[in-house]
Amino acid sequence: MGTDTVEAVVFVACALIVLGGAFGVIWFRNPVQSALSLVATLFGVAVLFLNMNAQFLAAVQVIVYTGAIVVLILFVIMLLGVDTADDIDAEPLVGQRVIALVIAAGVAGLVIAGVTIVGGDLVSGARAATAAITDDVPNIEQIGRVLFTDYVYALEITAVLLTIAVVAAVVMARKPTEVEPLPQESSSMEPPEPVEPEAEEVFD
Amino acid sequence: MLGQIDGGGQLPAELEQLLQSVDATGGAAGVAEIAAPVVAWSALVPIIVLALGALLLLTLASLLRGRIGPGFFTGWTIGVGLVSFVTAIPVWAQVQGWEQSFLWWDPADSASGPFSTLGGAMGVDGFSVLLTMLIALAVVVCALVLSGFARREGDRHVEANVLLLLSAVGGVVMVGANDLIVLFLGLETLSMAVYVLAAMNLRRVESQEAGLKYFVLGAFSSAFFLYGIAMVYGGTGSTSLVDITDFLSTNLLLGGSSVLVLLGIALMVAGFAFKIAAVPFHAWSPDVYDGAPTASVAFMASVVKVAAFAGMVRVLVVGFDTFAADWRPILQVLAVLSLVGGALLAVVQTNVKRLLAYSSISHAGFILLGVEAASEQGNRAVLVYLVAYTFMVIGSFAVVSIVGRTGDAMHSVDAYRGLGKVSPALAATFTFLLLSQAGIPFTSGFYAKFYAVVAAVDAQSAWLAVVAMLSAVVAAYLYLRLVVTMWFVAPGDQTPSRGLVIPVSTGIALVACVAVTLFIGITPDPLTKVVDKAQPVVVQPPAPVANGTGDLNVDQLLGLLGEGGAGGAGGAQTPATGGR
Amino acid sequence: MRGIDAGYLVLSAILFSIGAFGLLVRRNPLVMLMCVELMLNAVNLTFVAFGMMLGDIAGQVIVMFVLVVAAAEVVVGLGIVVAVSRRKPGATADDIRVLRG
Amino acid sequence: MVELVWLIPALPLLGFVILVFAGRRLGEPVAGWLATAVVAASFVVSVIVFLGLVGLDDRVFVQTLFTWIPAGDFVVDIGLYLDPLSAAMILFITGISALIHMYSIGYMHGDENFSKFFVYLNLFVFSMLVLVLGDNLLLTFLGWEGVGACSYLLISFWFGKPANATAGKKAFVTNRIGDWGFLVGIFMVFFTFGSLSYSDILPASDGLAQTTATFIAVMLFIGAIGKSAQLPLSVWLPDAMAGPTPVSALIHAATMVTAGVYLLSRINPIIAVSADWVPMLIAWTGAITALLAATVALAQTDIKKVLAYSTVEMLGFMFLAVGIGAYWTAIFLMIVHAFFKALLFLCAGSVIHGMHENQDMRVMGGLRVLMPITFIAYLAGWFSLAGIPPFSGFFGKDEILTYVWQENKALWVVGMIAAFLTAIYIGRQAFMVFFGEQRWPAYLAKLAVVPPAVEAANEAAAVGASVDEPAGPLTDAQDEAALAAATALAVSDTPGDGLDDDVELHELPDGFTPHESPWLMTIPLLVLAVASLVGGLLNLPFPRSAHYLDNWLEPVFEGSAVKLKLSTGTIVGLLTFSTVVALLGTAFAAAAFLYKRINARRLESKLFANAWYYDTALAKVVGGPGTGAFEATASFDRTVIDGAVNGVGGSVPRMGQALRQFQNGYVRRYALAIGVGSLLMLAFMFSRVVG
Known part of the structure; x- marks a missing residue:
């Protein structure tokens, strides 16, 4: 009984933090402030993970998300020097905000309506189809066990995914001016096309 | 409520065993043995070849910097693609139960199928193996196109080749994904590499724009896709298609209890529809095709669609065939919108890359006809179309990459004026490929469209077939317009004054594409015979091996396979329904 | 059925929608990236909640993968944003529209 | 032995493939001989297969080579369907084609595209054999399209000449109207029977609903009139004959155009089930086409055009036969017509060859002395076509007329008039070309005094466009120069000088004398002459046992063909009557054109010469005044056939432009579309649960 109350209290508190943070992300004009709001949300989610007995995930959430991802984003914000305020008063696209609001409300509304009409335990799926959650074994071990059995294939694929991320970083970080000179036959070939002027105009 | 077991979802026997063993040994040994899943290495070889090939290439290029050049990269990529293709053949043989002497290992008492x-x-069936082979070949052809393109653009880096291979890994994972999470990871692997490939031409600002648009929209739609998976997870209790089909065959989800699965399907369809560029999820594709380096476009137009459609068929037609009545209307609408929208928008284009982008949207509509049919006939149509489409579209973009000339910027229709006079061979090739896209007899495109239409008619969607044929007529107009421009219009300012230089590698790729298109066009029988044996199925995996030694040999595994396959019960073979 | 279980799902649905809404209305590519993170977090929350309700550990394992995907996505996305910004500093998503029609 | 049937189309295909790759290297005589050899071999195989088929009890042999389009229930095999009908067809197709090939070696001598010509010829024969032997409608359609494509290629063989290109286009467009009908028919057959294979369709036709059968029959009939140049789709064939060589013209006349008759004969069980007006429609179409074509042939001055209209006429007779249900007589006429029309075309080719490519009969005359072998061969063709016994044409045509007498007297009258005219126009040709005085010296002299302006125009016409179509002036923008030249010619032309402007005239060298053609060309002439002479033996009217062809074809048309119920006396009377008519016609021709006892100018009236102004009328009706015939046909094609594309023509781009507004480059807009799409799909799924 008591644990349930605690859980409920924690949930409500965290939900407020999460939603507040999320709201902040889209509300603040300064991307730095948005990033910091995002941190709040991520922390809130981490605590909710704890609330749901997902201790390991809570830790990873803090370490990876706030520790790596948000820091990376902040890094880039600093690097690009785009910590100036955005103009979010004017909306050049007609009806964009209204329709976006409809979409957001609609998706949320439908999903919420959906889960509430499932009835019973809100989920209709088979119980513990992969591996039952048990209090006998530490959370990490349970995750590890499934990670290396049922999801070992997925685990291996993430390796490929991360490799791509590394290669991507290398490729995108290359400066266009650093493009190596054309090979020997370059004398016979035309020089690389300059960027189209109209492209520049649009970007200005 | 934890551990409470609902009447429908039985705990698998193995799991119970496992839990007992955990209880028994938990205290003393500290960590229980891990019941290692059975690994059929032979089936994994094509993927491993691709992945290791990419990593080795990256390593070699870093270590031997300056000593190996683009020629080596291309050769390596082609080699890897070919090896992957060849290693898939024994898997096919095994799946089809060919003469055992063909296999390089001794299958002894192994079951086939x-x-x-x-x-x-990971599911290994004719469907996944065939598409693995297709992707491997597409990689080879794309590498050839890329080689000529990169040489002209002066790009001497290795990354494009590496990304090509890694992206193909994602594709191959997708076509054999029996688990929604694996599917999602494959999709992300595939897409992530393609985002970079699109943004890679650092000289053209359009390229970065393409990359950014593709990325933002791709991330947006994969979030939807993932949310869909979450819904399905809640609705069925698992992300594994094996478990899902099993669960759905024993539990009738009606009314409220089906809502999670249905919402999940809708969201997943959104994700797929984005990848295949179905209207209204298509908007990225013209811009991205337009801006991205043309050689990359050849890849993203072919392999990404192949993988996405494969995933779609596997998830919808095989995994959720019990809900076919619910998702078929959605696909019908998507198909109609794509067919009509693609054709109408293509007509007004003046940029050939955009034009081809819209035409590929229209093609997606045709393939959707096959998926929508939710029948073996439909799957067949999808496969035939994918095979035909892959080579048509790679060939077409290979031509575009040549006509684009240095800087990859000459893509207006005007650049094709009088091409027949300036570069007859190239114009003839392009003409043939365009005619194939239009679906003229004696090209593979004809049969592709034919099977799609037949599948639709068979699945009681004759009206869809009519729409498809009408839109094909509209689309034929635009292909013919290009053909006319090439042959019957006098050369203009943008037409190359001299014959275009066709790089040898691109030339080989073009010859290959034309050859395949023509061959299928003349005698589709070999292809359809293969395709007939490539129906997707979901089979129960063999029981995990709890010996803990990890010393698994293939014979043993395949032996186990027999039991596993036989024990597949209701979920084992899932012939798609929805026919007459 | 516990009210709090529904709470998790409702919360994540709202979070997802906020993320989607943000992506649709914000023009700064970095903020759009953050909005994608919001959406992914919402999905994570859903997964863990469902896992808890099903008594299944898989929900938590899947979140691990989503985390990896999110990380990779951020790296790729930031790479592209950096490349774009190098060509045109301070460009918003609305500014890059050379390609259209 | 019948198992060898696959070799029959395979051999020409082999020849085609070899020539495509090695034709140019093989060079002039070898390429031609190779092409001839494969077709001749194909003929030999046909004979063997025919003998094999005679030995079979059920007289049907289906050979499935491989499955072509497997699609679930719907399977289309590449298979060959050998029955008495196709066996008869392949025999004369391969036989005559082999002769044509041989002839072409001589005729095309020295042409720079020598080997290319044989590539087309071999492909043509292959397509024709596929058309005839295919065991399903789709395969027939493929062959159908194949011969169409080859015909298009052959007509525009020297596409430097705009006239040829225009003729090619005309053939292309007209045929597409027919093809549309054929395709619709095929679809209908598929939806009705679930199969396209003849072995499935033909036996099952009995149970067909009358409306369905009528629809299918009419659609296939439209296909047939397109290919066989019947009204109203007849405009292309005479123009196609303006094509480069008599050889290409001939191959159309002897083989391709019979495809329509073949198709209708093939589906005879369906026609038998359809409404009564369908056979009547076919019969009347044929009869009227025959009559009109005969009148037009009367007034032509181009040696080939006479034969072209004659072909249209003979096809009309065949349609007439099909319409009244006398299928085997149609096939009989088809075969003997192939003999004598091939012969006539080859003779015409030989004459044209000897006259330095001049085709105007008015500059010929008295050639029988200079070209004796050609003349002797021509005699056989002439008497055949005129219907004089015992030449084959007599039996072919009068067999039909006998049946027509029994079935419908009105049709018989029309047919008889046409037959009378036939005797006149072919007599006219014979007398103009081979008899009388030699007229080319006068022409040469006349050329010398042509005013310079006209000469310039003449030259322009020669390089630009020959004005082969006075009734339908070419208004194609590209042909404007040619039009101007033609107008100049027409203006300068003095009426009554005997030299109209509708035939391209070539310069003749000084001291020119027509010469006999080389043996390569005369041998086929003689072979065909013999065939024309004795072809009637295939199906003598008496006694019944001598109806070899009838008896042979019996199983194919069993149940749908009419039986001859007339008494022997009636038949003899009819035969005598038509013999008299033929002789009268010939005599009339002699009187008018040889002895000039009758003023024939009225016969050569403008109306006939201009083919009843049919092209022009068509142009007026469809395209409005001043639009050329091709333009008219083309616009008809555009509005009716391509309605889906061009009818919506304006609106498609407009809709595209409207949709394009969405594609405004804003990535957020695109995301919005994704969001809307997802929301709608979610809502739909939700409604499935709640609703």
């Missing part, structure tokens, strides 16, 4: 491995995460 489709199976799944890695704890059911």
Whole structure:
């Protein structure tokens, strides 16, 4: 009984933090402030993970998300020097905000309506189809066990995914001016096309 | 409520065993043995070849910097693609139960036929093996196109080749994904590499724009896709298609209890529809095709669609065939919108890359006809179309990459004026490929469209077939317009004054594409015979091996496979329904 | 059925929608990236909640993968944003529209 | 032995493939001989297969080579369907084609595209054999399209000449109207029977609903009139004959155009089930086409055009036969017509060859002395076509007329008039070309005094466009120069000088004398002459046992063909009557054109010469005044056939432009579309649960 109350209290508190943070992300004009709001949300989610007995995930959430991802984003914000305020008063696209609001409300509304009409335990799926959650074994071990059995294939694929991320970083970080000179036959070939002027105009 | 077991979802026997063993040994040994999933290495070889090939290439290029050049990269990529293709052949043989002497290992008492491995995460059936081969070949052809393109653009880096291979890994994972999470990871692997490939031409600002648009929209739609998976997870209790089909065959989800699955399907369809560029999820594709380096476009137009459609068929037609009545209307609408929208928008284009982008949207509509049919006939149509489409579209973009000339910027229709006079061979090739896209007899495109229409008619969607044929007529107009421009219009300012330089590698790719298109066009029988044996199925994986030694040999595994396959019960073979 | 279980799902649905809404209305590519993170977090929350309700550990394992995907996505996305910004500093998503029609 | 049937189309295909790759290297005589050899071999195989088929009890042999389009229930095999009908067809197709090939070696001598010509010829024969032997409608259609494509290629063989290109286009467009009908028919057959294979369709036709059968029959009939140049789709064939060589013209006349008759004969069980007006429609179409074509042939001055209209006429007779249900007589006429029309075309080719490519009969005359072998061969063709016994044409045509007498007297009258005219126009040709005085010296002299302006125009016409179509002036923008030249010619032309402007005239060298053609060309002439002479033996009217062809074809048309119920006396009377008519016609021709006892100018009236102004009328009706015939046909094609594309023509781009507004480059807009799409799909799924 008591644990349930605690859980409920924690949930409500965290939900407020999460939603507040999320709201902040889209509300603040300064991307730095948005990033910091995002941190709040991520922390809130981490605590909710704890609330749901997902201790390991809570830790990873803090370490990876706030520790790596948000820091990376902040890094880039600093690097690009785009910590100036955005103009979010004017909306050049007609009806964009209204329709976006409809979409957001609609998706949320439908999903919420959906889960509430499932009835019973809100989920209709088979119980513990992969591996039952048990209090006998530490959370990490349970995750590890499934990670290396049922999801070992997925685990291996993430390796490929991360490799791509590394290669991507290398490729995108290359400066266009650093493009190596054309090979020997370059004398016979035309020089690389300059960027189209109209492209520049649009970007200005 | 934890551990409470609902009447429908039985705890698998193995799991119970496992839990007992955990109880028994938990205290003393500290960590229980891990019941290692059965790994059919032979089936994994094509993927491993691609992945290791990419990593080795990256390593070699870094270590031997300056000593190996683009020629080596291309050769390596082609080699890897070919090896991957060749290693898929024994898997095909095994799946089809060919003469055992053909296999390089001794299958002894192994069972043949489709199976799944890695704890059911990877399905190996004719469908996945055929598409693996297709992707491997597409990689080879794309590498050829890329080679000529990169040489002209002066790009001497290795990354494009590496990304090509890694992206193909994602594609191959997708076509054999028996688990929604694996599917999602494959999709992300595939897409992530393609985002970079699109943004890679650092000289053209359009390229970065394409990359950014593709990325933002791709991330947006994969969030939807993932949310869909979450819904399905809640609705069925698992992300594994094996378990899902099993669960759905024993539990009738009606009314409220089906809502999670249905919402999940809708969201997943959104994700797929984005990848295949179905209207209204298509908007990225013209811009991205337009801006991205043309050689990359050849890849993204072919392999990405192949993988996405494969995933779609596997998830919808095989995994959720019990809900076919619910998702078929959605696909019908998507198909109609894509067919009509693609054709109408293509007509007004003046940029050939955009034009081809819209035409590929229209093609997607045709393939959707096959998926929508939710029948074996439909799957067949999808496969035939994918094979035909892959080579048509790679060939077409190979031509575009040549006509684009240095800087990759000459893509207006005007650049094709009088091409028949300036560069007859190239114009003839392009003409043939365009005619194939239009679906003229004696080209593969004809049969592709034919099977799609037949599948639709068979699945009681004759009206869809009519729409498809009408839109094909409209689309034919635009292909013919290009053909006319090439042959009957006098050369203009943008037409190359001299014959275009066709790089040898691109030339080979073009010859290959034309050859395949023509061959299928003349005698589709070999292809359809193969395709007939490539129906997707979901098979129970063999029971995990709890010996803990990890010393698994293939014979043993395949032996186990027999039991696993036989024990597949209702979920084992899932012939798609929805026919007459 | 516990009210709090529904709470998790409702919360994540709202979070997802906020993320989607943000992506649709914000023009700064970095903020759009953050909005994608919001959406992914919402999905994570859903997964863990469902896992808890099903008594299944898989929900938590899947979140691990989503985390990896999110990380990779951020790296790729930031790479592209950096490349774009190098060509045109301070460009918003609305500014890059050379390609259209 | 019948198992060898696959070799029959395979051999020409082999020849085609070899020539495509090695034709140019093989060079002039070898390429031609190779092409001839494969077709001749194909003929030999046909004979063997025919003998094999005679030995079979059920007289049907289906050979499935491989499955072509497997699609679930719907399977289309590449298979060959050998029955008495196709066996008869392949025999004369391969036989005559082999002769044509041989002839072409001589005729095309020295042409720079020598080997290319044989590539087309071999492909043509292959397509024709596929058309005839295919065991399903789709395969027939493929062959159908194949011969169409080859015909298009052959007509525009020297596409430097705009006239040829225009003729090619005309053939292309007209045929597409027919093809549309054929395709619709095929679809209908598929939806009705679930199969396209003849072995499935033909036996099952009995149970067909009358409306369905009528629809299918009419659609296939439209296909047939397109290919066989019947009204109203007849405009292309005479123009196609303006094509480069008599050889290409001939191959159309002897083989391709019979495809329509073949198709209708093939589906005879369906026609038998359809409404009564369908056979009547076919019969009347044929009869009227025959009559009109005969009148037009009367007034032509181009040696080939006479034969072209004659071909249209003979096809009309065949349609007439099909319409009244006398299928085997149609096939009989088809075969003997192939003999004598091939012969006539080859003779015409030989004459044209000897006259330095001049085709105007008015500059010929008295050639029988200079070209004796050609003349002797021509005699056989002439008497055949005129219907004089015992030449084959007599039996072919009068067999039909006998049946027509029994079935419908009105049709018989029309047919008889046409037959009378036939005797006149072919007599006219014979007398103009081979008899009388030699007229080319006068022409040469006349050329010398042509005013310079006209000469310039003449030259322009020669390089630009020959004005082969006075009734339908070419208004194609590209042909404007040619039009101007033609107008100049027409203006300068003095009426009554005997030299109209509708035939391209070539310069003749000084001291020119027509010469006999080389043996390569005369041998086929003689072979065909013999065939024309004795072809009637295939199906003598008496006694019944001598109806070899009838008896042979019996199983194919069993149940749908009419039986001859007339008494022997009636038949003899009819035969005598038509013999008299033929002789009268010939005599009339002699009186008018040889002895000039009758003023024939009225016969050569403008109306006939201009083919009843049919092209022009068509142009007026469809395209409005001043639009050329091709333009008219083309616009008809555009509005009716391509309605889906061009009818919506304006609106498609407009809709595209409207949709394009969405594609405004804003990535957020695109995301919005994704969001809307997802929301709608979610809502739909939700409604499935709640609703």
